[in-house]
Amino acid sequence: MRAPVSWLREMVGIPLNEGGRDIAERLVRAGLEVETVEVIGEGVVGTLVIGHVVEIEELTEFKKPIRWCQVDVGPDHGGARGIICGARNFAAGDMVVVALPGTVLPGGFTIAARETYGHTSDGMICSERELGLGDNHDGIMVLPEDVGVIGADAAPIIGVGDEVLDIAVTPDRGYALSMRGIARELAFSYEVEFDDPGVRVVELPAPAAGAVPAECGSEDFGACGLFTIRTVTGFDPSAPSPLWMQRRLVLCGMRPVSLAVDVTNYVMLELGQPLHAFDLDKLSGPVRAGWAKAGSRLETLDHVVRDLGPDDLVILDDSGIIGLAGTMGGLTSEIDDATVTIALEAAHFSSGVVARASRRHRLSTEASRRFERGVDRALAPYASARAAELLIRFGGGIYMGMTAVEAEYRPSRISMPVTEPSDVAGMPIDGSTVVRLLQSVGCEVDESDGRITVDAPSWRPDLTDPADLVEEVVRLMGYDMLPSTLPTSALGHGLSWAQRVRRRVGMALAARGAIEVLTYPFVGDRELDALRLSEDDPGRAKVRLANPLSDEQPLLRASLLPGLCAAARRNIGRGNVDLNIFEIGSVFRGLAGETLVRPSVDHRPTDDEWSRLNDLLPEQPIMVGCVLAGERTPAGWWGASRPFDWSDAVESAQVIAEVLGVELTVARGSDPTFHPGRCAALMIGDAQVGVAGELHPRVIEATELPVRACAMELNLDACRGAAHSVRRAPAVSTHPVAKEDLALVVADSVPASTVMKALRDGAGDLLESIRLFDVYRGSQVTGGHRSLAFALKFRAADRTLDAGEIQRARQAAIDSAARTCGATLR
Amino acid sequence: MSGPNTSFDPKQVSVLSANAVDGMVREACEAISAAATLAALKEVRIAHAGDRSPLALANREIGALPPAAKAEVGKRVGEARTVVKSALDDRQVSLEVERDERVLAEESVDVTLPAVREAVGGRHPLTTLIERVCDVFVAMGYDIAEGPEVEAEWVNFDALNVPPDHPARTMQDTFYVTSADSGVVLRTQTSPIQIRAMLERPLPIYVVAPGRVFRTDELDATHTPVFHQVEGLAVDENITMADLKGTLDHFAQAMFGEGIVTRLRPSYFPFTEPSAELDVQCFVCRGTSVGNPDQPCRTCGSEGWIEWGGCGMVNPRVLRAVGIDPMRYRGFAFGMGIERTLMFRNGVTDMRDMVEGDIRFTRAFGLES
Numbered sequence A: 001m002r003a004p005v006s007w008l009r010e011m012v013g014i015p016l017n018e019g020g021r022d023i024a025e026r027l028v029r030a031g032l033e034v035e036t037v038e039v040i041g042e043g044v045v046g047t048l049v050i051g052h053v054v055e056i057e058e059l060t061e062f063k064k065p066i067r068w069c070q071v072d073v074g075p076d077h078g079g080a081r082g083i084i085c086g087a088r089n090f091a092a093g094d095m096v097v098v099a100l101p102g103t104v105l106p107g108g109f110t111i112a113a114r115e116t117y118g119h120t121s122d123g124m125i126c127s128e129r130e131l132g133l134g135d136n137h138d139g140i141m142v143l144p145e146d147v148g149v150i151g152a153d154a155a156p157i158i159g160v161g162d163e164v165l166d167i168a169v170t171p172d173r174g175y176a177l178s179m180r181g182i183a184r185e186l187a188f189s190y191e192v193e194f195d196d197p198g199v200r201v202v203e204l205p206a207p208a209a210g211a212v213p214a215e216c217g218s219e220d221f222g223a224c225g226l227f228t229i230r231t232v233t234g235f236d237p238s239a240p241s242p243l244w245m246q247r248r249l250v251l252c253g254m255r256p257v258s259l260a261v262d263v264t265n266y267v268m269l270e271l272g273q274p275l276h277a278f279d280l281d282k283l284s285g286p287v288r289a290g291w292a293k294a295g296s297r298l299e300t301l302d303h304v305v306r307d308l309g310p311d312d313l314v315i316l317d318d319s320g321i322i323g324l325a326g327t328m329g330g331l332t333s334e335i336d337d338a339t340v341t342i343a344l345e346a347a348h349f350s351s352g353v354v355a356r357a358s359r360r361h362r363l364s365t366e367a368s369r370r371f372e373r374g375v376d377r378a379l380a381p382y383a384s385a386r387a388a389e390l391l392i393r394f395g396g397g398i399y400m401g402m403t404a405v406e407a408e409y410r411p412s413r414i415s416m417p418v419t420e421p422s423d424v425a426g427m428p429i430d431g432s433t434v435v436r437l438l439q440s441v442g443c444e445v446d447e448s449d450g451r452i453t454v455d456a457p458s459w460r461p462d463l464t465d466p467a468d469l470v471e472e473v474v475r476l477m478g479y480d481m482l483p484s485t486l487p488t489s490a491l492g493h494g495l496s497w498a499q500r501v502r503r504r505v506g507m508a509l510a511a512r513g514a515i516e517v518l519t520y521p522f523v524g525d526r527e528l529d530a531l532r533l534s535e536d537d538p539g540r541a542k543v544r545l546a547n548p549l550s551d552e553q554p555l556l557r558a559s560l561l562p563g564l565c566a567a568a569r570r571n572i573g574r575g576n577v578d579l580n581i582f583e584i585g586s587v588f589r590g591l592a593g594e595t596l597v598r599p600s601v602d603h604r605p606t607d608d609e610w611s612r613l614n615d616l617l618p619e620q621p622i623m624v625g626c627v628l629a630g631e632r633t634p635a636g637w638w639g640a641s642r643p644f645d646w647s648d649a650v651e652s653a654q655v656i657a658e659v660l661g662v663e664l665t666v667a668r669g670s671d672p673t674f675h676p677g678r679c680a681a682l683m684i685g686d687a688q689v690g691v692a693g694e695l696h697p698r699v700i701e702a703t704e705l706p707v708r709a710c711a712m713e714l715n716l717d718a719c720r721g722a723a724h725s726v727r728r729a730p731a732v733s734t735h736p737v738a739k740e741d742l743a744l745v746v747a748d749s750v751p752a753s754t755v756m757k758a759l760r761d762g763a764g765d766l767l768e769s770i771r772l773f774d775v776y777r778g779s780q781v782t783g784g785h786r787s788l789a790f791a792l793k794f795r796a797a798d799r800t801l802d803a804g805e806i807q808r809a810r811q812a813a814i815d816s817a818a819r820t821c822g823a824t825l826r
Numbered sequence B: 001m002s003g004p005n006t007s008f009d010p011k012q013v014s015v016l017s018a019n020a021v022d023g024m025v026r027e028a029c030e031a032i033s034a035a036a037t038l039a040a041l042k043e044v045r046i047a048h049a050g051d052r053s054p055l056a057l058a059n060r061e062i063g064a065l066p067p068a069a070k071a072e073v074g075k076r077v078g079e080a081r082t083v084v085k086s087a088l089d090d091r092q093v094s095l096e097v098e099r100d101e102r103v104l105a106e107e108s109v110d111v112t113l114p115a116v117r118e119a120v121g122g123r124h125p126l127t128t129l130i131e132r133v134c135d136v137f138v139a140m141g142y143d144i145a146e147g148p149e150v151e152a153e154w155v156n157f158d159a160l161n162v163p164p165d166h167p168a169r170t171m172q173d174t175f176y177v178t179s180a181d182s183g184v185v186l187r188t189q190t191s192p193i194q195i196r197a198m199l200e201r202p203l204p205i206y207v208v209a210p211g212r213v214f215r216t217d218e219l220d221a222t223h224t225p226v227f228h229q230v231e232g233l234a235v236d237e238n239i240t241m242a243d244l245k246g247t248l249d250h251f252a253q254a255m256f257g258e259g260i261v262t263r264l265r266p267s268y269f270p271f272t273e274p275s276a277e278l279d280v281q282c283f284v285c286r287g288t289s290v291g292n293p294d295q296p297c298r299t300c301g302s303e304g305w306i307e308w309g310g311c312g313m314v315n316p317r318v319l320r321a322v323g324i325d326p327m328r329y330r331g332f333a334f335g336m337g338i339e340r341t342l343m344f345r346n347g348v349t350d351m352r353d354m355v356e357g358d359i360r361f362t363r364a365f366g367l368e369s
């Protein structure tokens, strides 16, 4: 809502030394969000005067038509002077705004007498845009004949120097979508009287003798509780709107159209009541609010044909639908430049009905924005009287009277302890203050036995609960009055295990060189195809958005890898070619449920409702993933570089397992996204919880990553479940260690992890640790085989091991490997 | 060694004369001084202090002396051997020092060579900022609550007093899952976590709820469809709006420094009533830039205050929807955008930097933003 300060001053006695910024600050404190304070014609310095165009000579010898004008600017400014002008929208006899030489216009443009088109142009005839008054550049500003004395200061007449507050109105403050509502807040803030124009009875002439006003009706008082029509006939459709009305409309961001339209808009801005003017001669029968029938249609004023249904509240006459109630009128009954009889609709529509229609038809209008937020239930007859008065005053016409239908109206009544505001705020507010403050916003307040009973004013449909009244009291006291205290106590438990797990994993990966990224969860089939994911792969996204930002990415990720690959590619494109990025985040698996459940909000949902609500949701496990490309260690004075390879991907998973204390085992894996020979399945027990390795060459090609790029993805929820948040202390033996190295020859098909497990199983409890320290393939070993060298450490908790014991344990390990893996001692 | 002599033969013991012994000492000392290396000194040691050295041989002859001469000669030879030994030791030490100096000098390296072969990585500043916020509240006794990103519309809106036709639903442009009437959305705010906390936790409740939220905005310098919020909720008997103010003041000081205060401005949120916008005092200029064009402040735009978030007292309707008796319990709630906080706190100027995953951006924040 744009509110010109000059208009506000007219409605309420704001102290003269208060400027736009001061006023804005008052409103902010009252809870209205003032986004900008704009100074109209900011930058204009010097004199703008009213000029009278005496004579126009058309100069035709130039490329474009030019006018040589004689403009009278009054005896104080030297009488008539010649001015060159390129605009053509004015005629001799018109009143215009003249900037005299020496005047500076917005943008630092100084007017000077200058030679041009063969004449000395001694000033400038101004347009709205040149003065910074508006965007209208159809031509220069032509003022009405009676605008004032020739040579008078034009600035106050055209609004130069005025300020406009731009206020963002929250949904609970519909009343602030009017000058009336804003003025009321200022009256309270400045502690001055407020003469409410919304309850002012406008003097209208008595209806013409024998006048028959248009009839009206409402088919549903729940949706339309008040419907009025005032009729004015003999209206002059060519009568212009007064300049001040046009100027105010422009300052409020609306375009002047015609007197009838301007008046409806002006009164809406002034009082907050949307009005609609019909051409009565285009109507047949009573005008009424009612529900549309399925399959009906309406072409609205914006020339869009809209399909309507039984959820649409419409305005009807005997011909059918003529408007979408509270939103926009229809084309067939539109007033035009021949309209002489106006039927002025002022009604009250339910906010929910209008909000639904506005949403359904994607149509937000000045009217719908007001009805959605709640219009003063009592305002319609006052507003339409005001509008009729303006139509008659400026457009002539005969008043034909009003018809109305109205449901019974009861203001919302709220009862609460008078101490409630004080209790909620946590500061003393005495009862009389509570009553006074509520009365100041228009409430009727009864106090007895420590309780107050409050009837909210019709213009505050948002006041329905005690909490609303508490807010009114506390905000009018001023939020800056609140003391700063702390709640008595909170007994916390620290971070949960899941939270500690995420932190620990992020910290461990980052400390080892990885960099965290946070990617969007939106994916599309193209990226999923690039990862070679089949339709039934768990990484194939299934959860679909109804309204994605991009049709290319309508799905929610079921794997972190598409996002990580994209982030990797973006980095590489920017020259960050050595890359170890990771992400921790949720993925979405399984389909969202289908049975809609919408519990009441008047009580806690039942256990059944709650579990059905949760059943609507897909699984959302937390995953950790990484993508590696380029060099892990660059070449340097220490030697050659070392590129990332499959083992770095596996390592990152093992680091996670290590820091979480999870027993993660690695097995040969198979995954369509990974190189078939370089893919590790990450296992906890018998369950696969992740995958790591080198990406499949086709994937690398499709995702445009460098060759040999690697990746890992691990289900962190599964790891967390298998980890011990409390770890057992080990027995640290101080007895001497016995070291035994052995090399075993096994077939290439036997994974090292299997051999290691066999050795461990065979060696028994005396084995302290085992480490694979060499892999050999070559002439000393049979083809298709390799030699694996292990370092074993044996130690007992309670004694020094003797040679025999060590020998037996070593042999048992070898026997086990021979039995399980066909290993032979080399 | 030969056995004790029973007969005295002056000829045989001429090596024990004072002159002879002095000569041996002199020769030894000259040789020691001349030894230029530790290896040479080792030779000298064998030659002049070894078992076959003149002094050692002379020492053996002492036994052949008459008992009366033994003491004197023994003393002489003993002193001589001590002198030689000490000269050897001194020389040993000084040669070792020389050698060490030389070797260590030879082994010296350029310690300014780049030592980091594999750089430390970095955690995303949004992640660590969220952790920082959580830590402040954990220290105040709050628990951290979480909830799903794909959320039931009832939890995201209805239970938060945003009925189906409420204009607030259009304030936030919502991603709907499957279809517009599926009842499932990408949560538009962290507030649904409040609902979950109140349904699932015992009273009283003190939680902070960080999380990722979604709205249908296109990515540009100041908007992103995916962003983060952190939200706080306290539900207890006798909670007041002054408690909310005090909690926010403490939070602001923990985040931005001692003495920083907050300001509340009336506002509207469906799930709180009374509601307020939350401003934090500018931690850079602390308001000194206001009306002071000579010292403009980029952080607050010379406003002195920075818009930080929203807050208010939990709307009793919300308490009712989760089965908490609003006659007995009250609550406060507050929330703020993490991206926005990072922007003004750490001087991030473009939202896209936080989104695109450029490793140069994140690495700069290390392990804590």
Ligand SMILES: [Zn+2]
Pocket (backbone or CB within 6 Å): B282, B283, B284, B285, B286, B287, B289, B297, B298, B299, B300, B301, B302, B303, B304
């Ligand atoms: Zn500042």
